[in-house]
Amino acid sequence: MAEKKITADKKAEEAVKEVKAEVKSAAEKTGAAVKETAKKAVKTAEKAVKTAAKATKAKKETVKKAVEAEIKDEVFVQFAGVEINVEAVVVAAKADYKAKGHRTPKTVSVYIKPEEGVAYYTVKGVGSEDYKVEL
Known part of the structure; x- marks a missing residue:
């Protein structure tokens, strides 16, 4: 009976190792997917910042032109x-x-x-x- 218990324990240990390996593999895959999603989010945010900067610059130029148009010297x-x-x-x-x-x-x-x-x-x-x- 002791032999059966050792065999059962070994099988349990192997099963636990397999489950751990599967969990680790799944975690690594999930981690990689999360990292990729994070990279995409960063790229999207960078594009949004650049677009906002361009819009701000264009708005400043428009305001500057409007102000210059309003200020006219008269002779x-x-x-x-x-x-x-x-x-x-x-x-x-x-x-x-x-x-x-x-x-x-x-x-x-x-x-x-x-x-x-x-x-x-x-x-x-x-x-x-x-x-x-x-x-």
């Missing part, structure tokens, strides 16, 4: 009781150039002559007596 020329808004003269010069059959220029050079009551302008360095606006 006036005062001469002999007359006040001339320089920006209005530039707009009028561009409109005059377009009215003469050209495309609206991106830039013009304006020469204000308050004593004559006119402003002459050039586009791409080209001007003429016709390129003028009344003040």
Whole structure:
């Protein structure tokens, strides 16, 4: 009977070893799966942070542009009781150039002559007596 008990104990020990090995293997597989899931979660979080950073940067640039658009300098020329808004003269010069059959220029050079009551302008360095606006 003692022999049977030793054999039963050995079988029990072997069964316990097998169960431990299976549990260990399952734990390792589960651990690997958890690690992989954690890696994926970290990558997703990193992407979210980058996206948020880009959005924040874009928002800051938009706000900066809006603020810059709101802040405009105004230049006036005062001469002999007359006040001339320089920006209005530039707009009028561009409109005059377009009215003469050209495309609206991106830039013009304006020469204000308050004593004559006119402003002459050039586009791409080209001007003429016709390129003028009344003040």
